[in-house]
Amino acid sequence: MSTYERLVVERSDGIGWLILNRPDAGNAFDALMLDELEAAWADLDADPDVRVIVNTANGRAFCTGMDVVQVARDKSAMRKHSRRTRDAQLKISSWHCGVWKPVIAAVNGVCAGGGLHLVADADIVIAAESASFVDPHVSVGQAVAYEAITLLRKSPMEAITRMTLSGKGERISARRAYELGIVSEIVAPEELTAAAGRLAGAVAANSPNAMRATKKALWRSLEVGLSQAKREASDEIWRLRNHPDHAEGVRAWREKRAAHWQPLEAS
Numbered sequence: 001m002s003t004y005e006r007l008v009v010e011r012s013d014g015i016g017w018l019i020l021n022r023p024d025a026g027n028a029f030d031a032l033m034l035d036e037l038e039a040a041w042a043d044l045d046a047d048p049d050v051r052v053i054v055n056t057a058n059g060r061a062f063c064t065g066m067d068v069v070q071v072a073r074d075k076s077a078m079r080k081h082s083r084r085t086r087d088a089q090l091k092i093s094s095w096h097c098g099v100w101k102p103v104i105a106a107v108n109g110v111c112a113g114g115g116l117h118l119v120a121d122a123d124i125v126i127a128a129e130s131a132s133f134v135d136p137h138v139s140v141g142q143a144v145a146y147e148a149i150t151l152l153r154k155s156p157m158e159a160i161t162r163m164t165l166s167g168k169g170e171r172i173s174a175r176r177a178y179e180l181g182i183v184s185e186i187v188a189p190e191e192l193t194a195a196a197g198r199l200a201g202a203v204a205a206n207s208p209n210a211m212r213a214t215k216k217a218l219w220r221s222l223e224v225g226l227s228q229a230k231r232e233a234s235d236e237i238w239r240l241r242n243h244p245d246h247a248e249g250v251r252a253w254r255e256k257r258a259a260h261w262q263p264l265e266a267s
Helices: 031-046 068-073 075-086 113-120 146-152 157-169 174-180 189-204 208-221 226-241 244-255
Strands: 007-012 015-020 052-057 103-107 110-112 124-128 132-134 185-187
Touching: 007 031, 015 031, 015 189, 031 052, 052 189, 103 113, 103 189, 110 113, 113 132, 113 146, 124 174, 124 189, 132 157, 146 157, 174 185, 185 189, 208 226, 208 244, 226 244
Parallel strands: 015 052, 052 103, 103 124, 110 132, 124 185
Antiparallel strands: 007 015
């Protein structure tokens, strides 16, 4: 998909920008945006010139979850995505879509409900001082599951449980999210895009193949035991010792120049 109605997709200097663009609706997910997100993740993942992806949003909100207006008025429009929720086959986030390039979430405002997928499943999260996080599922009679389960792997259980059980009655501020490890950096709202760009530029300077192997190893460790994760990681470390990027990285370091990395290999 080359054109989008609910997203802005841009590329610059090895960085792919995936920007939610329904500011008048709080960047809520309607059926079209969900379809476009799946396509955009695949598009950026397949582009050999993109080494890192920044996910952010236009407007005051980052993402306010599912579009409850569409859900109420047109259940047929969301039927496919409702089935995906039922079958644990969502295609909202980079993790859902099998994207193994580094992903940075730059949270510009409130992140609520289903929008937490984009935070929980990102590799790095930074936020504006005005950002906040809330999960209102239980306040509308819905169970919290997918988003909170992944957040539990990053943050203390008590804090995430408190957020989910409090529903719309309590929000986590950007400062508190930083203290809990949900985000790694807080900046002034007007500096968020520049900060995300600087961080993405630093990431994009590294070996694409080494970063993919690293990301896979780290996320895999959340699903298996420590010993198994280390055994599997050792296989990747050894495999990459014979990759051209290994020798090139050493040469570039000695010669004090930028490395010339090999393109990302097919998965």
